Amino acid sequence: MVNNGCLCCTVRGDLVKMLLDLVKKKKDKFDHIVIETTGLAKPAPVIETFCSDELVSRYVKLDGVVTLVDSKHAMKHLNEVKPRFVVNEAVEQVAYADRIIMNKIDLVTEGDLEKLTDKIKHINSIAQIKRAKFGVVDMDFVLGVGGYDLDRIDSAVKVDDSHGGNHHHDTHGRHHKDHHHDHLHDSAVSSVSIVSEGTLDLDEVDDWLERLMEEKGVDLYRMKGVLSVNGSDQRYVFQGVHSTLDGCPGKTWEPDEKRTNKLVFIGRNLDETALRKGFKGCLI
The missing domain is CATH 3.30.1220.10 (CobW-like, C-terminal domain)
Incomplete structure:
Protein backbone atom coordinates (compact mmCIF):
# COMPACT_ATOMS: atom_id res chain seq x y z
CA MET A 1 0.00 0.00 0.00
CA VAL A 2 1.10 3.54 -0.71
CA ASN A 3 -0.08 6.62 1.21
CA ASN A 4 -3.86 6.45 1.63
CA GLY A 5 -3.95 3.82 -1.13
CA CYS A 6 -3.86 6.66 -3.67
CA LEU A 7 -1.73 6.68 -6.82
CA CYS A 8 -2.40 10.19 -8.08
CA CYS A 9 0.45 12.50 -9.04
CA THR A 10 1.01 13.71 -5.45
CA VAL A 11 2.29 10.29 -4.41
CA ARG A 12 4.06 9.11 -7.57
CA GLY A 13 7.27 9.18 -5.56
CA ASP A 14 5.78 6.59 -3.24
CA LEU A 15 4.89 4.39 -6.21
CA VAL A 16 8.43 4.62 -7.58
CA LYS A 17 9.87 3.75 -4.15
CA MET A 18 7.51 0.81 -3.74
CA LEU A 19 8.35 -0.62 -7.18
CA LEU A 20 12.09 -0.26 -6.68
CA ASP A 21 11.83 -1.89 -3.23
CA LEU A 22 10.01 -4.83 -4.80
CA VAL A 23 12.67 -5.16 -7.47
CA LYS A 24 15.45 -5.01 -4.91
CA LYS A 25 13.95 -7.47 -2.43
CA LYS A 26 11.94 -9.86 -4.60
CA LYS A 27 13.25 -9.43 -8.12
CA ASP A 28 13.01 -13.11 -9.08
CA LYS A 29 9.94 -13.96 -7.03
CA PHE A 30 7.09 -12.47 -9.04
CA ASP A 31 5.83 -12.56 -12.62
CA HIS A 32 3.45 -9.60 -12.48
CA ILE A 33 2.75 -6.62 -10.26
CA VAL A 34 -0.93 -5.71 -10.15
CA ILE A 35 -1.68 -2.11 -9.15
CA GLU A 36 -5.29 -1.46 -8.17
CA THR A 37 -6.29 2.20 -8.07
CA THR A 38 -9.38 3.85 -6.66
CA GLY A 39 -12.41 4.56 -8.82
CA LEU A 40 -11.44 8.24 -8.95
CA ALA A 41 -7.76 7.75 -9.83
CA LYS A 42 -6.30 9.38 -12.92
CA PRO A 43 -4.49 6.77 -15.05
CA ALA A 44 -1.97 9.14 -16.69
CA PRO A 45 0.37 9.71 -13.71
CA VAL A 46 0.62 5.97 -13.09
CA ILE A 47 1.35 5.24 -16.77
CA GLU A 48 3.90 8.04 -16.98
CA THR A 49 5.73 6.63 -13.95
CA PHE A 50 6.66 3.59 -16.03
CA CYS A 51 7.47 5.60 -19.15
CA SER A 52 9.45 8.48 -17.71
CA ASP A 53 11.26 7.19 -14.62
CA GLU A 54 14.56 5.71 -15.82
CA LEU A 55 15.14 3.46 -12.82
CA VAL A 56 11.63 2.01 -12.90
CA SER A 57 11.66 1.46 -16.68
CA ARG A 58 15.01 -0.34 -16.35
CA TYR A 59 13.54 -3.09 -14.19
CA VAL A 60 9.78 -3.03 -14.70
CA LYS A 61 7.71 -2.59 -17.84
CA LEU A 62 4.08 -1.58 -18.06
CA ASP A 63 2.01 -4.47 -19.42
CA GLY A 64 -1.34 -2.74 -19.80
CA VAL A 65 -4.26 -0.89 -18.25
CA VAL A 66 -7.42 -2.82 -17.39
CA THR A 67 -10.62 -0.90 -16.62
CA LEU A 68 -13.57 -2.52 -14.86
CA VAL A 69 -16.86 -0.96 -15.96
CA ASP A 70 -20.03 -1.20 -13.87
CA SER A 71 -22.57 -1.86 -16.64
CA LYS A 72 -25.47 -0.85 -14.39
CA HIS A 73 -24.21 2.67 -13.62
CA ALA A 74 -21.45 3.40 -16.15
CA MET A 75 -23.52 5.34 -18.69
CA LYS A 76 -24.56 7.83 -16.01
CA HIS A 77 -20.92 8.48 -15.05
CA LEU A 78 -19.66 8.59 -18.65
CA ASN A 79 -22.31 11.17 -19.55
CA GLU A 80 -21.78 13.29 -16.44
CA VAL A 81 -21.06 16.91 -17.35
CA LYS A 82 -18.08 18.30 -15.44
CA PRO A 83 -17.14 21.96 -14.91
CA ARG A 84 -14.96 23.55 -17.57
CA PHE A 85 -11.37 22.21 -17.61
CA VAL A 86 -12.35 19.34 -15.30
CA VAL A 87 -11.99 15.93 -16.93
CA ASN A 88 -14.50 13.16 -16.34
CA GLU A 89 -12.58 10.46 -14.42
CA ALA A 90 -14.75 7.62 -15.76
CA VAL A 91 -14.12 8.73 -19.35
CA GLU A 92 -10.36 8.97 -18.74
CA GLN A 93 -10.23 5.47 -17.31
CA VAL A 94 -11.96 4.09 -20.40
CA ALA A 95 -9.75 6.17 -22.72
CA TYR A 96 -6.47 4.83 -21.32
CA ALA A 97 -7.55 1.19 -21.17
CA ASP A 98 -6.04 -1.69 -23.15
CA ARG A 99 -8.66 -4.09 -21.81
CA ILE A 100 -12.18 -3.27 -20.61
CA ILE A 101 -14.33 -5.60 -18.52
CA MET A 102 -18.03 -4.79 -18.71
CA ASN A 103 -19.16 -6.20 -15.37
CA LYS A 104 -22.64 -6.80 -13.90
CA ILE A 105 -24.12 -7.62 -17.31
CA ASP A 106 -26.84 -9.64 -15.58
CA LEU A 107 -28.31 -6.42 -14.16
CA VAL A 108 -29.01 -4.70 -17.50
CA THR A 109 -30.74 -5.46 -20.78
CA GLU A 110 -29.00 -6.43 -24.01
CA GLY A 111 -30.07 -3.09 -25.47
CA ASP A 112 -28.41 -1.22 -22.62
CA LEU A 113 -25.24 -3.26 -23.09
CA GLU A 114 -25.12 -2.42 -26.80
CA LYS A 115 -25.53 1.30 -26.08
CA LEU A 116 -22.79 1.15 -23.45
CA THR A 117 -20.50 -0.73 -25.85
CA ASP A 118 -21.03 1.94 -28.51
CA LYS A 119 -20.25 4.65 -25.97
CA ILE A 120 -17.05 2.90 -24.89
CA LYS A 121 -15.97 2.31 -28.50
CA HIS A 122 -16.51 6.00 -29.30
CA ILE A 123 -14.11 6.90 -26.49
CA ASN A 124 -11.60 4.09 -27.09
CA SER A 125 -11.75 2.18 -30.36
CA ILE A 126 -8.74 -0.08 -29.73
CA ALA A 127 -9.36 -1.61 -26.30
CA GLN A 128 -10.56 -5.21 -26.22
CA ILE A 129 -13.86 -5.59 -24.37
CA LYS A 130 -15.14 -8.60 -22.47
CA ARG A 131 -18.49 -8.97 -20.73
CA ALA A 132 -18.60 -10.48 -17.24
CA LYS A 133 -20.69 -11.35 -14.22
CA PHE A 134 -19.13 -10.89 -10.77
CA GLY A 135 -15.91 -9.76 -12.49
CA VAL A 136 -15.09 -13.29 -13.67
CA VAL A 137 -12.78 -13.34 -16.72
CA ASP A 138 -9.87 -15.50 -17.85
CA MET A 139 -6.56 -14.48 -16.29
CA ASP A 140 -5.05 -14.20 -19.78
CA PHE A 141 -7.37 -11.29 -20.50
CA VAL A 142 -5.85 -9.12 -17.76
CA LEU A 143 -2.23 -10.37 -17.59
CA GLY A 144 0.23 -10.52 -20.48
CA VAL A 145 -1.70 -7.78 -22.29
CA GLY A 146 1.31 -6.27 -24.06
CA GLY A 147 -0.42 -2.92 -24.39
CA TYR A 148 2.91 -1.06 -24.45
CA ASP A 149 4.87 -3.70 -26.36
CA LEU A 150 5.87 -2.34 -29.78
CA ASP A 151 6.16 -5.89 -31.14
CA ARG A 152 2.41 -6.29 -30.59
CA ILE A 153 1.21 -2.93 -31.92
CA ASP A 154 0.26 -4.39 -35.29
CA SER A 155 -2.25 -6.80 -33.77
CA ALA A 156 -3.48 -4.15 -31.33
CA VAL A 157 -4.37 -1.53 -33.95
CA LYS A 158 -7.60 -2.90 -35.35
CA VAL A 159 -10.08 -0.42 -36.77
CA ASP A 160 -13.67 -1.54 -36.21
Whole structure:
Protein backbone atom coordinates (compact mmCIF):
# COMPACT_ATOMS: atom_id res chain seq x y z
CA MET A 1 0.00 0.00 0.00
CA VAL A 2 1.10 3.54 -0.71
CA ASN A 3 -0.08 6.62 1.21
CA ASN A 4 -3.86 6.45 1.63
CA GLY A 5 -3.95 3.82 -1.13
CA CYS A 6 -3.86 6.66 -3.67
CA LEU A 7 -1.73 6.68 -6.82
CA CYS A 8 -2.40 10.19 -8.08
CA CYS A 9 0.45 12.50 -9.04
CA THR A 10 1.01 13.71 -5.45
CA VAL A 11 2.29 10.29 -4.41
CA ARG A 12 4.06 9.11 -7.57
CA GLY A 13 7.27 9.18 -5.56
CA ASP A 14 5.78 6.59 -3.24
CA LEU A 15 4.89 4.39 -6.21
CA VAL A 16 8.43 4.62 -7.58
CA LYS A 17 9.87 3.75 -4.15
CA MET A 18 7.51 0.81 -3.74
CA LEU A 19 8.35 -0.62 -7.18
CA LEU A 20 12.09 -0.26 -6.68
CA ASP A 21 11.83 -1.89 -3.23
CA LEU A 22 10.01 -4.83 -4.80
CA VAL A 23 12.67 -5.16 -7.47
CA LYS A 24 15.45 -5.01 -4.91
CA LYS A 25 13.95 -7.47 -2.43
CA LYS A 26 11.94 -9.86 -4.60
CA LYS A 27 13.25 -9.43 -8.12
CA ASP A 28 13.01 -13.11 -9.08
CA LYS A 29 9.94 -13.96 -7.03
CA PHE A 30 7.09 -12.47 -9.04
CA ASP A 31 5.83 -12.56 -12.62
CA HIS A 32 3.45 -9.60 -12.48
CA ILE A 33 2.75 -6.62 -10.26
CA VAL A 34 -0.93 -5.71 -10.15
CA ILE A 35 -1.68 -2.11 -9.15
CA GLU A 36 -5.29 -1.46 -8.17
CA THR A 37 -6.29 2.20 -8.07
CA THR A 38 -9.38 3.85 -6.66
CA GLY A 39 -12.41 4.56 -8.82
CA LEU A 40 -11.44 8.24 -8.95
CA ALA A 41 -7.76 7.75 -9.83
CA LYS A 42 -6.30 9.38 -12.92
CA PRO A 43 -4.49 6.77 -15.05
CA ALA A 44 -1.97 9.14 -16.69
CA PRO A 45 0.37 9.71 -13.71
CA VAL A 46 0.62 5.97 -13.09
CA ILE A 47 1.35 5.24 -16.77
CA GLU A 48 3.90 8.04 -16.98
CA THR A 49 5.73 6.63 -13.95
CA PHE A 50 6.66 3.59 -16.03
CA CYS A 51 7.47 5.60 -19.15
CA SER A 52 9.45 8.48 -17.71
CA ASP A 53 11.26 7.19 -14.62
CA GLU A 54 14.56 5.71 -15.82
CA LEU A 55 15.14 3.46 -12.82
CA VAL A 56 11.63 2.01 -12.90
CA SER A 57 11.66 1.46 -16.68
CA ARG A 58 15.01 -0.34 -16.35
CA TYR A 59 13.54 -3.09 -14.19
CA VAL A 60 9.78 -3.03 -14.70
CA LYS A 61 7.71 -2.59 -17.84
CA LEU A 62 4.08 -1.58 -18.06
CA ASP A 63 2.01 -4.47 -19.42
CA GLY A 64 -1.34 -2.74 -19.80
CA VAL A 65 -4.26 -0.89 -18.25
CA VAL A 66 -7.42 -2.82 -17.39
CA THR A 67 -10.62 -0.90 -16.62
CA LEU A 68 -13.57 -2.52 -14.86
CA VAL A 69 -16.86 -0.96 -15.96
CA ASP A 70 -20.03 -1.20 -13.87
CA SER A 71 -22.57 -1.86 -16.64
CA LYS A 72 -25.47 -0.85 -14.39
CA HIS A 73 -24.21 2.67 -13.62
CA ALA A 74 -21.45 3.40 -16.15
CA MET A 75 -23.52 5.34 -18.69
CA LYS A 76 -24.56 7.83 -16.01
CA HIS A 77 -20.92 8.48 -15.05
CA LEU A 78 -19.66 8.59 -18.65
CA ASN A 79 -22.31 11.17 -19.55
CA GLU A 80 -21.78 13.29 -16.44
CA VAL A 81 -21.06 16.91 -17.35
CA LYS A 82 -18.08 18.30 -15.44
CA PRO A 83 -17.14 21.96 -14.91
CA ARG A 84 -14.96 23.55 -17.57
CA PHE A 85 -11.37 22.21 -17.61
CA VAL A 86 -12.35 19.34 -15.30
CA VAL A 87 -11.99 15.93 -16.93
CA ASN A 88 -14.50 13.16 -16.34
CA GLU A 89 -12.58 10.46 -14.42
CA ALA A 90 -14.75 7.62 -15.76
CA VAL A 91 -14.12 8.73 -19.35
CA GLU A 92 -10.36 8.97 -18.74
CA GLN A 93 -10.23 5.47 -17.31
CA VAL A 94 -11.96 4.09 -20.40
CA ALA A 95 -9.75 6.17 -22.72
CA TYR A 96 -6.47 4.83 -21.32
CA ALA A 97 -7.55 1.19 -21.17
CA ASP A 98 -6.04 -1.69 -23.15
CA ARG A 99 -8.66 -4.09 -21.81
CA ILE A 100 -12.18 -3.27 -20.61
CA ILE A 101 -14.33 -5.60 -18.52
CA MET A 102 -18.03 -4.79 -18.71
CA ASN A 103 -19.16 -6.20 -15.37
CA LYS A 104 -22.64 -6.80 -13.90
CA ILE A 105 -24.12 -7.62 -17.31
CA ASP A 106 -26.84 -9.64 -15.58
CA LEU A 107 -28.31 -6.42 -14.16
CA VAL A 108 -29.01 -4.70 -17.50
CA THR A 109 -30.74 -5.46 -20.78
CA GLU A 110 -29.00 -6.43 -24.01
CA GLY A 111 -30.07 -3.09 -25.47
CA ASP A 112 -28.41 -1.22 -22.62
CA LEU A 113 -25.24 -3.26 -23.09
CA GLU A 114 -25.12 -2.42 -26.80
CA LYS A 115 -25.53 1.30 -26.08
CA LEU A 116 -22.79 1.15 -23.45
CA THR A 117 -20.50 -0.73 -25.85
CA ASP A 118 -21.03 1.94 -28.51
CA LYS A 119 -20.25 4.65 -25.97
CA ILE A 120 -17.05 2.90 -24.89
CA LYS A 121 -15.97 2.31 -28.50
CA HIS A 122 -16.51 6.00 -29.30
CA ILE A 123 -14.11 6.90 -26.49
CA ASN A 124 -11.60 4.09 -27.09
CA SER A 125 -11.75 2.18 -30.36
CA ILE A 126 -8.74 -0.08 -29.73
CA ALA A 127 -9.36 -1.61 -26.30
CA GLN A 128 -10.56 -5.21 -26.22
CA ILE A 129 -13.86 -5.59 -24.37
CA LYS A 130 -15.14 -8.60 -22.47
CA ARG A 131 -18.49 -8.97 -20.73
CA ALA A 132 -18.60 -10.48 -17.24
CA LYS A 133 -20.69 -11.35 -14.22
CA PHE A 134 -19.13 -10.89 -10.77
CA GLY A 135 -15.91 -9.76 -12.49
CA VAL A 136 -15.09 -13.29 -13.67
CA VAL A 137 -12.78 -13.34 -16.72
CA ASP A 138 -9.87 -15.50 -17.85
CA MET A 139 -6.56 -14.48 -16.29
CA ASP A 140 -5.05 -14.20 -19.78
CA PHE A 141 -7.37 -11.29 -20.50
CA VAL A 142 -5.85 -9.12 -17.76
CA LEU A 143 -2.23 -10.37 -17.59
CA GLY A 144 0.23 -10.52 -20.48
CA VAL A 145 -1.70 -7.78 -22.29
CA GLY A 146 1.31 -6.27 -24.06
CA GLY A 147 -0.42 -2.92 -24.39
CA TYR A 148 2.91 -1.06 -24.45
CA ASP A 149 4.87 -3.70 -26.36
CA LEU A 150 5.87 -2.34 -29.78
CA ASP A 151 6.16 -5.89 -31.14
CA ARG A 152 2.41 -6.29 -30.59
CA ILE A 153 1.21 -2.93 -31.92
CA ASP A 154 0.26 -4.39 -35.29
CA SER A 155 -2.25 -6.80 -33.77
CA ALA A 156 -3.48 -4.15 -31.33
CA VAL A 157 -4.37 -1.53 -33.95
CA LYS A 158 -7.60 -2.90 -35.35
CA VAL A 159 -10.08 -0.42 -36.77
CA ASP A 160 -13.67 -1.54 -36.21
CA ASP A 161 -16.03 0.35 -38.50
CA SER A 162 -19.14 -1.06 -36.85
CA HIS A 163 -18.80 1.00 -33.69
CA GLY A 164 -18.16 4.56 -32.68
CA GLY A 165 -14.85 6.27 -32.99
CA ASN A 166 -14.35 8.51 -35.97
CA HIS A 167 -12.73 6.52 -38.74
CA HIS A 168 -11.37 7.58 -42.09
CA HIS A 169 -10.45 5.45 -45.08
CA ASP A 170 -8.17 6.82 -47.74
CA THR A 171 -6.64 5.10 -50.75
CA HIS A 172 -3.49 6.58 -52.25
CA GLY A 173 -4.29 9.89 -50.57
CA ARG A 174 -7.75 10.26 -52.15
CA HIS A 175 -10.71 10.60 -49.85
CA HIS A 176 -13.60 8.23 -50.57
CA LYS A 177 -16.88 10.11 -50.54
CA ASP A 178 -18.79 7.14 -49.17
CA HIS A 179 -16.64 7.28 -46.03
CA HIS A 180 -16.85 11.02 -45.52
CA HIS A 181 -17.30 12.40 -42.01
CA ASP A 182 -18.16 15.99 -41.28
CA HIS A 183 -15.49 18.12 -39.64
CA LEU A 184 -15.61 17.37 -35.92
CA HIS A 185 -14.54 19.41 -32.94
CA ASP A 186 -15.38 17.04 -30.09
CA SER A 187 -14.89 18.63 -26.70
CA ALA A 188 -15.44 15.20 -25.15
CA VAL A 189 -12.91 12.39 -25.21
CA SER A 190 -13.06 10.32 -28.38
CA SER A 191 -10.91 8.31 -30.77
CA VAL A 192 -9.98 9.01 -34.39
CA SER A 193 -8.77 6.26 -36.72
CA ILE A 194 -7.00 6.70 -40.04
CA VAL A 195 -6.64 3.79 -42.47
CA SER A 196 -4.82 4.45 -45.72
CA GLU A 197 -2.74 2.76 -48.35
CA GLY A 198 0.37 4.53 -49.57
CA THR A 199 3.97 5.11 -48.56
CA LEU A 200 5.00 7.66 -45.95
CA ASP A 201 8.17 9.71 -45.58
CA LEU A 202 9.44 8.66 -42.14
CA ASP A 203 11.22 11.97 -41.53
CA GLU A 204 7.97 13.82 -42.25
CA VAL A 205 6.09 11.45 -39.93
CA ASP A 206 8.58 12.09 -37.12
CA ASP A 207 8.27 15.86 -37.59
CA TRP A 208 4.46 15.67 -37.67
CA LEU A 209 4.17 13.55 -34.53
CA GLU A 210 6.67 15.70 -32.65
CA ARG A 211 4.71 18.85 -33.55
CA LEU A 212 1.52 17.12 -32.52
CA MET A 213 2.91 16.24 -29.11
CA GLU A 214 4.31 19.72 -28.56
CA GLU A 215 1.04 21.42 -29.47
CA LYS A 216 -1.56 18.89 -28.29
CA GLY A 217 0.32 16.61 -25.88
CA VAL A 218 -1.90 17.45 -22.92
CA ASP A 219 -5.01 16.37 -24.82
CA LEU A 220 -3.46 13.33 -26.54
CA TYR A 221 -4.07 10.42 -24.18
CA ARG A 222 -2.86 7.57 -26.39
CA MET A 223 -1.81 7.03 -29.97
CA LYS A 224 -0.72 3.91 -31.83
CA GLY A 225 0.17 3.24 -35.42
CA VAL A 226 1.46 0.79 -38.01
CA LEU A 227 3.03 2.55 -40.99
CA SER A 228 4.39 1.78 -44.45
CA VAL A 229 7.50 3.98 -44.80
CA ASN A 230 9.87 4.75 -47.63
CA GLY A 231 13.03 2.73 -48.10
CA SER A 232 11.96 -0.13 -45.83
CA ASP A 233 10.38 -3.54 -46.28
CA GLN A 234 9.41 -3.49 -42.60
CA ARG A 235 6.45 -1.95 -40.89
CA TYR A 236 7.19 1.05 -38.69
CA VAL A 237 5.26 0.83 -35.41
CA PHE A 238 4.82 3.57 -32.84
CA GLN A 239 2.89 4.41 -29.71
CA GLY A 240 2.63 7.45 -27.51
CA VAL A 241 1.18 8.68 -24.23
CA HIS A 242 0.81 12.46 -23.98
CA SER A 243 4.27 13.82 -24.84
CA THR A 244 6.09 10.47 -24.72
CA LEU A 245 6.64 8.73 -28.08
CA ASP A 246 8.31 5.43 -28.90
CA GLY A 247 8.76 3.84 -32.32
CA CYS A 248 10.80 1.21 -34.15
CA PRO A 249 10.79 -1.09 -37.21
CA GLY A 250 8.33 -3.97 -36.96
CA LYS A 251 7.88 -7.19 -38.88
CA THR A 252 8.48 -7.41 -42.63
CA TRP A 253 5.65 -6.86 -45.11
CA GLU A 254 4.80 -9.97 -47.12
CA PRO A 255 5.49 -9.68 -50.90
CA ASP A 256 1.79 -9.81 -51.83
CA GLU A 257 0.52 -8.00 -48.71
CA LYS A 258 -1.34 -4.71 -49.02
CA ARG A 259 0.77 -2.09 -47.23
CA THR A 260 -1.93 -0.33 -45.26
CA ASN A 261 -1.21 2.42 -42.75
CA LYS A 262 -3.32 2.28 -39.57
CA LEU A 263 -3.28 4.98 -36.91
CA VAL A 264 -5.47 5.52 -33.85
CA PHE A 265 -5.55 8.67 -31.70
CA ILE A 266 -7.43 8.84 -28.39
CA GLY A 267 -7.84 12.15 -26.64
CA ARG A 268 -9.77 15.28 -25.85
CA ASN A 269 -10.73 18.01 -28.31
CA LEU A 270 -9.43 15.95 -31.23
CA ASP A 271 -9.50 17.82 -34.54
CA GLU A 272 -10.12 15.02 -37.00
CA THR A 273 -9.62 17.22 -40.05
CA ALA A 274 -6.25 18.47 -38.80
CA LEU A 275 -5.10 14.92 -38.03
CA ARG A 276 -6.05 13.75 -41.53
CA LYS A 277 -4.31 16.75 -43.08
CA GLY A 278 -1.14 16.11 -41.08
CA PHE A 279 -1.14 12.46 -42.14
CA LYS A 280 -1.66 13.29 -45.82
CA GLY A 281 1.25 15.72 -45.66
CA CYS A 282 3.54 12.76 -44.94
CA LEU A 283 2.48 10.70 -47.97
CA ILE A 284 4.96 10.45 -50.81
